[in-house]
Amino acid sequence: MPTPDPQRFANEWVRAWNAHDIEAVLAHFHDDVVFTSPVAARVLPESAGVVRGKVALRHYWNTALKTLPDLRFEVVGVYQGCSTLAINYRNHRGELVNEVLTFDGDVVVEGHGTYLT
Template identity: 65%
Template structure:
């Protein structure tokens, strides 16, 4: 990822999700990516850990069939040394952070995190 222009990555990521273009989102991910999400637990069962790009493709493709109105609204993005956090509001109004860890230009770890209700 170009840490000088993280907004380019964020814009491409957000546009791809809002277009429901799984392949465009996956273009930023390494073949051996590990992704975690409580939504993956609900969609796939198991522990919520998705290993590998092919498995991530299958997960996101299936998840989109359950959420045909998926839409993300950017709230902010935060840059770390080798990571990026994308803070957004989903179609249900829920607040979400996507934590993405990079090795060079590709995401090698991703974590979907959701605001808990107190």
């Protein structure tokens, strides 16, 4: 399956994150999305790093943003696979991160935040 236009999607994604506009980010996610991240495990320990559903994802990201008022991303590269985009970005701490997103049509059904160890 195809993905949305990679550059357009990444531009909208980073613009929404840098504006701290969680609703604009979530507009691209399916109601039943599954998202994994080691940050989710820290912010919401009960999640064990797995966030299920858009409502829970909204809660996670809003909770995390309250502790990260200087959050800002810079896209380094965008990689396209089959039904998948990987957005490589530098965060506000200068760390390189990858967001790997799997699509069903134009919406993300699965996402993974991945970090250097």
